[in-house]
Amino acid sequence: MPESEAPPIDGVSVEINGHEVIARKGELLIDAAERAGTYIPRFCYHERMKPVGMCRMCLVEVDTGRGPALQPSCMIECTPGMKVDTESEITKKAQDGVLEFLLVNHPLDCPVCDKGGECPLQDQTMAFGPGESRFVEEKRHKEKPIPISDLVLLDRERCILCDRCTRFAKEVAGDPLIHFINRGNNTEINTFPDEPFSSYFSGNTVQICPVGALTASSYRFKARPWDLDTTESTCQMCSVGCRISIDSSRDEVQRFAGVDIDPVNWGWLCDKGRFSSEAVNADGRLSEPLLREGDSLVPARWSDALRRASDALAKASSPQAIGIIGGARLTNEDNYAWAKLAKGVLGTDNVDAQLGDGLPAEVVLGLPAATIDDVCAPGGTVLLLAPDVKEELPVLFLRLRHAAVNDRVTLIEISPRTTGITSLAKASVQPRPGEVGELVRALVAGSNADRDIAGIAVDEINSIRSLLSAANGPLKVVLGRSSVAESADAVVDAAAAVIEARPDTRFLPVLRRANVRGALDMGMAPGVLPGRVALDDGRDWYESRWTKVPATRGLDTEGILRAAADGRIDVLVLLGADPLSDFPDQDLAARALTGARTVISIDTILNASSRRADVVLAAAGFAEKAGTTTNIEGRVNTVSQRVTPPGTARPDWMLATEIASRLGTEFGFSSPQDILDEIGSIAPAHLGLSIEVLATSPDGIVLPLDLPVDEIAEEAIDAAIEEIVDEVVAEIEAEIEEPVDDFIDVLAMADDDGFVPGSTPRLVSFVSDAPLPVPPLDSYAFRLIATRKLYDQGTIVQSAASLAPLAPGTSLLVNPWDLDRLGVAESGRVTVRSSRASLTLSVTSDPGVPRGAAALVVSQADVRVGELIDVGDPVTEIRIETA
Amino acid sequence: MARLTAENVELATEIIGRYPRPKSALIPLLHLAQEQDGHLTDDAMTHIADLVDVTPAEVLGTASFYEMFKMEPVGRYMVNICTNISCQLMGGEELLEHAESTLGIRPGQTTADGLFTIEDVECIAACTEAPCLQVNYRYFHKITNGEFDQLVSELRSGARSDIPAHGTLAQVRQHIPADRQAGSVVPENTEVPVWLPVSEDGNA
Ligand code: SF4
């Protein structure tokens, strides 16, 4: 929707219905009118797609000096002096006529149509239509509905041929799998026979279809729009942070829809995000706590379960014997409460929100940051050192696609294998696993390379080098963990090389899971404290605000699991984490779960790991709790509660607060807002953040807030002093039993008490260690690439009935050249052997995999890739033999 | 039925080479496929989609817009009989009826031997020669019932080598050697015409 803001100085003055309107240069009349408060009816025009002038509903009378004439307002730009009448007799007659024609063949499905009640055709017929039809003939009939994909159904006779869905498929998603078929009166939308509209973005067409021609199989006949209660929230299926609306009826989530926010999703959602609505109320949701009794988990009372959990924590032999893994499923408030419990009460720094499949917290928090808008800024150059964004962060893919196709952004991709974005990149190379650091060093070096590196030919290196040095303005890097079969060291080394050579480079670190970024921001990683500060830098600040801070840096997930496997962990807490399924090295994860004395799992659905827990606490899930979340950019936005959690499931912050209280520390939190207030007043990067500030910015807020640093510090100090003063005043008042009013004295007393506000600690900055050396190439071995697909065996995807069957499975992908060399037949069976295990599976030839490497997809049925991986090795070497 | 044969892929490659963008070769390639199989098979359309780098849905969208591309098998001879106004006045309807009864099929149907399909068509722009018809888009003017029967028996006996099977546009194939091509330069790679930047500014 065009935002209303002050007209620009170089605007164009036009007259709409007798009033002067200042349009932006090049602005379409339909947009300028809407901004000025005059809504022109439309069907085909959509503000996020190119206009096509297909439906003629937006005809208005326009006079550009040659007398008034009907013109489609979605196709003409405002020109100086243009006079427009959107309410003239002629305009009305045109609207009338267009609607009468559209309704000629439109079936009378309204009473049973999903769109009825929120249908532009219905609404505009009411507002602008003829009121009566003169058409008495038989309408067109077609078989209805026909599925055009696993998720979307089409009623062709309802279609008004507006070209929105087809334009979306081609222009926005780049998947032109639906098209106008036939001609004239027989024109219809359809797919090619047996080639469904299986786009990751198909659900958007349901949302933008101006009639009920496209419906979602998961929502068809589920609810009527007027029965729905709606709340805005932020999608938590990945960390792009798309804004959504949650619709519920009778306390049950019915659907999610995209909400347009300019800096992030532009109204689009991926199908995984959209249809994850089905998972909210899935079978198997935990509705009460469970306790282990022998071999089984049995329902328990909350008081018993919480007692078991806090007793175990209290009895841990030392803070170092406690490990906490997870946080991506949690809100920022949940994470803050858990970080405070872990670091400020239990005193352990063995906390990690990532599962060994991301990047170190210092890298994510410390690199100079770029927003999505920065990365997509027209004319820029973007280096993708990231996983397949189409598979992992789909709406980021849409933004990058738009940037490359429409905004002259040069994409340069360095990936272990070709990806969904390869065809859009100006250059794309696939270095050997483990050697990306060295390659990138050469790409940003001051002079041309003189030899092949990481399997990439020297000419190619030098041509990318010149693309990079020709970049307009600072380089932007999308940085992530492309393959979990190699350590993060190589890509961190690559980032270090870039920033060393080009210090003005900015980075968009792309971790995958929901609120993983928020968890890191809240200190859910070893060596950091809430508000993006390092443990050592923030120690004084937090010691004066919490009661304690861990003395030394703790372990990351890999370290915690190793310690647990060695029997050095008494209590392992899994916060929505399932290391058995998600940690790259499954052998280590399994040994850790066996080795930890007590395992406490806090989750919404039982998973492989929580089935082995001793205590399972039922958590409230998405749409069942309020709070804030932080996306890949470090943008904070709200998540909202729309329905009641199942049974007695509770939000994670409440569990942390409760456990802290049982351990003798009162957090005093009684709502997420209390926690946000505390975050906003003490977490250094979050100073000044509050629910009020968020309410003023529906686009979310990129931290740190743009207030001058001193001002923030002072505000925080003032707030802190005031709090202390209040406390002291209360104490004195209690003692002398009368009100005190001499604040100066009290302040002096407070200072005597030893209170030093201190200055805000500096935020984390990027450091990189030298990477582990990669073993020399061995001509018999292959290096493993382990990537992800959008749909996998993850708990939420598998709990959403429509999405579960879409997980594609995996086979071993090998370059045809290697397949030949091995003498293995295409789609034959092979045995893959690593130092850890061996798997037998089928093999597929794929020229997108570099020679000497082999690719698998993790988290798919039947193939447990994690069994092959040893996280101690910089790369995973495998051998392939005919089975 | 089938994807394009190896021989036709070679032709297709030559045709694609004539255009700045592969996609522009879509219509000629559809004709090639229709020549090969008599109609457009799904496999051929999928193959063409690969060759010109679009999706099969886009190929079908384009092909189905045109009446002369057939998505279903038709007879070796497509007989289009005009019943529009001039032909109607001059006996087009009767001609159609005669055709229907002699061939034993209705418009849109194909004879059991797979030789003839009749279509009842609108004006084919030979009104001065009414009533008229086309066989595989070759004209026959001022046709009487007797002449129609004669034509059918000639076609049956294979005496009309001038009328190739449905789908073949011309019996002489066009070849344009690479060095004789007009030059297929991608528009992006040509110099920007002087007027373009001006008009993009909105000043022209
Ligand atoms: S299906 Fe809907 S969006 Fe697509 S052309 Fe028809 S009316 Fe428009």
Ligand code: SF4
């Ligand atoms: S891209 Fe991510 S945040 Fe956006 S809808 Fe998909 S899963 Fe949700």
Ligand code: FES
């Ligand atoms: S909205 Fe302008 S023609 Fe459809």
Ligand code: FES
């Ligand atoms: S009416 Fe038959 S050719 Fe014109």
